[in-house]
Amino acid sequence: MYSFDIQRPTSVADAVAALGTDEALPLGGGQTLIPTLKQRLSAPSVLVSLSGIAEIKGVCTGDDGALCIGGGTTHATVAREATGYPALAELAGNIGDPAVRNRGTIGGSLANNDPSACYPAAALASGATIVTNTREIAADDYFQGMFETALNEGEIITEVRFPVPEKGAYMKFEQPASRFALVGVFVAKYADGVRVAVTGASEEGVFRWTEAEKALSSNFAPEAVDGLSVSGDGMISDLHGSGAYRAHLVGVMTKRAVAAAH
Amino acid sequence: MTKVTMTVNGKSVSGEVKGNTLLTDFLRTDLRLTGTHVGCDTSQCGACVVHVNGEAVKACTMFAAEADGTEVTTIEGMANADGSLNVIQQAFQEYHGLQCGFCTPGMVMSAAALLKENPKPSEAEVRDYLEGNICRCTGYHNIVRAILAASGQDVPAVAAE
Secondary structure (H helix, E strand, O other): OOOEEEEOOOOHHHHHOOOOOEEEEEEEOOOOOOHHHHOOOOOOOOOEOOOOHHEEEEEEEEEOEEEEEEOOHHHHHHHHHHOOOHHHHHOOOOOOOHHOOOEEEHHHHHHHHOOOOOOOHHHHHHHOEEEEOOOEEEEHHEOOOOOOEEEOOOOEEEEEEEOOOEEEEEEEOOOOEEEEEEEEEEEEEEOOOOEEEEEEOOOOEEEEEEHHHHHHHHOOOOHHHOOOOOOOOOOOOOOOOOOOHHHHHHHHHHHHHHHHHH | OOEEEEEEOOOEEEEEEEOOOOOHHHHHHHHOOOOOOOOOOOOOOOOOOEOOOOEEHHHHHHHHHOOOOOOOEHHHHHHOOOOOOHHHHHHHHHHOOOOOOHHHHHHHHHHHHHHOOOOOOOOOHHHHHHHHOOOOOOOOHEEEEEEEEOOOOOOHHHHHO
16 A cells, blocks of 8 residues: 555534545545555545544435435444335445445445446435435436446535435345346335446446337236347446346346346 | 554553454454464454454454453353353353354354344354354354354254254
8 A cells, every 4th residue: 555644524614625635535434445545546645534523424304205314324223224115224234244244334335336336226226315425316317337326525415315215125146256146136116117237237237228218117917028128338347247138137137126126 | 554452352552553353354363362373354254253342243344443441251261261262162061062063163153143142042043143244164063053052052953964
């Protein structure tokens, strides 16, 4: 790693101030950033650790019934406490391994927007709202491509609000070495329609499969997806699977998610 | 440099660390607690698992500065007060849950974290919980048997494979 200073503010205001300096980076749980620093792919002068900020941790239910999760909440806490949204709790409980889940945070995952991460699928399929220290961003506007988001430099995710669906499920086909999603599909059925979000597959990062949404909104059953397909063009292609294989898996995992929705 | 103070295996310790000092480095180099192993240094293998405020974490993927003010337990803090092996360590010995022993500190720390939150895990739950701990010697069977034995449950025979 290159050299840097580390700061541990205890409030969002102090963290934002610390991030105002040149070359400062926020540090969530560090489960992606620390390996990145070790490879010298990032060279901040200051790391601003968000792990000491109590006001951005925890799970609660909002006045409108939405599940509100602080940006600094670990995957393990979400898995344990997001009982009002079982599909989301199950997703969190299957990220990485237990030790990683005790450090990694939802805000860190969404800010990083890894194209194979699980949380982006949940946020997009749920029509979640990403709340930062300055504004609220709809999930549909938030994800802007592989590792790209609507966040500005120095902006911190303080909370994520998930409208709770009638039924939902996340199905992940694991890449066998990393256990990241080779393809992951989150299906959420709301009173006004079904949303389907796909992670792991596209070179543009997480995306909504609108054709399947339309079909599932009129008939919420696995067979509603029969005959629908996504193109392998623009899909990630690597030694673990070709673009065409990933495109095929999108259909398979969508059906499995619909069948498992609860 | 930043001053850090933490409780490690029940004793208060402090030291000066750089921003990029990992918790593994602080434990192994500054405190000379070399039982916490660094296998991969990429958060894959789990040989460096310690407990921070009671939760299992990979000490190679956490900065020492972030452990300021916490309670840390390492493998050196796991033995009984009289120095004898604790129930998990004893089970690893009895069920031959190690060969070269390199992964064992992390395995024991992960096993302790599992049994704290799930005192009577099924075999499948043990295997699932060890997803982040890699052993290249044993094939895991005897590690799983040791953890089941430590939980006070019947130990299944190893399936012929």
